[in-house]
Amino acid sequence: MTCRIALLFGALFFALPSTAKNTELRKTTSRVPPVLAPNCRYVQIPLGNISADNVDFRRTRRNVDFNSPKDVTKFFSSCLDPQMYEDPDDNTTKLIVERNVTIHGILCRPERPVAAQDRRIHLMVHDATYDKSMWHGLGILEYSLADALASGLGGSYTLAIDLWGHGDSHGPTYPDPWQVLQPPFHVEVLHELAVRLRTNQHGLWMAFKNVTYVGHGFGAQLGSYLIEDFPNDVDAFVGTGLPTGSKMTPRPSEWMFAPAHSTDPKYQDQPLGYFTGAVTSFLDRRNILYGGIYDDDLAVLDFLSQDTITGGEACWSGSYLSSEWLGSAFSFKGQACIVAGEYDRIACADGPECKERLRGVCSKVFPDASSCKSNVLGSTGHAWMLHRIGVKLANSVRSASALGSSWGNLCSVIS
Secondary structure (H helix, E strand, O other), X not given: OOHHHHHHHHXXXXXXXXXXXXXXXXXXXXXXXXXXXXXXXXEEEEEEEEEEEEEOHHHHXXXXXXXXXXXXXXXXXXXXXXXXXXXXXXXXXXXEEEEEEEEEEEEXXXXXXXXXXXOEEEEEEOOOOOOHHHHHHHHOXXXXXXXXXXXXXXXXXXEEEOOOOEOOEOXXXXXXXOOOOOHHHXXXXXXXXXXXXXXXXXXXXXOOOEEEEEEEOXXXXXXXXXHHHOOOOOOEEEEEOOOOOOOOOOOOOOOOEEEHHHOOHHHOOOOEOEEEEOOOOHHHHHHHHOOEOOOHHHHHHHHHOOOOEEHHHHHHHHHHHOOHHHHOOOOOOOEEEEEEEOOOOOOOOOHHHHHHHHHHHHHHHOOOOOEEEEEEEOOEOOOHHHOXXXXXXXXXXXXXXXXXXXXXXXXXXXX
């Protein structure tokens, strides 16, 4: 356990059910910036106008009063339940949305000089209810996989981003949580960003020869859409925490999430439709995201500093959580790596059968990939990078040049 976490929380771990203390502690936690390694810095990347074909939820869900917290919370919860979701592409009206987007992120540089022809970057995309700090150990450096990839012997640039509408990527006002913040829009943003990373049109003053997409949970879901629609955008795809056909247990309870603006002081300016963990939902969140070997206090920091998920994002996630994506065969020809935690209740709910199902993902979804490997990480839950195995992996990456150059090796190195 790190001193930083212990000093922040100490015995407060046992006081979390207290609504008043929880709210005040969340307010304090939101002002603790992530600690960055010396080779990392905050960046902003203007992408200009991005347009996408979204779903007009406000028009097609006429039985939902989008001004009623009770109505939207019930609808939101049903979207996250694989047994209750309605496919947003069924019997709906398309809506073209366009917004001017600037993406915020953390860029880490290799500690050793890299020739232009060898310059590569890992584009790292967070899960729902997280932001870019997920890849930086929520500010705890020993857990920072993004820094490890840059500072290792086979050092690569890393760019951990805030998805549009999350973290610092939201502009002067927050985007509409139902009409704008949906996977089709996120994918168009990621496509534009990937293209610019190759062509030096991003304000980082360099072009990258090789782009590896690293996504976890919702970020991996978006990455799968990206390589399905734009298979040449990236050279390698690393998807972790993806549903693999098992039944999610436990499913998110109806009381696990609450409207963000009335729950967490740092989200008071967000419109109805942004959701975050209810003030009494710590145990729910820990049970779904954690398992195996982890520090209790880091799970507390995770809960207190969590970001949001929008209604528009949730209503595309039900089909994913039900593993419908496994019915698609992608034409992606790069490297693929599929990883899950042994106790991941989203990806590996039925334990022993998970390894075989992960191998099935490679054969069913990535038949044309130049290589596809898979692995189940032992003694870890869904948020594996925030478990003790995350420290083990970060240390391995720092000392192994093979891991720095090929994410495919992740699937066989950590067991």
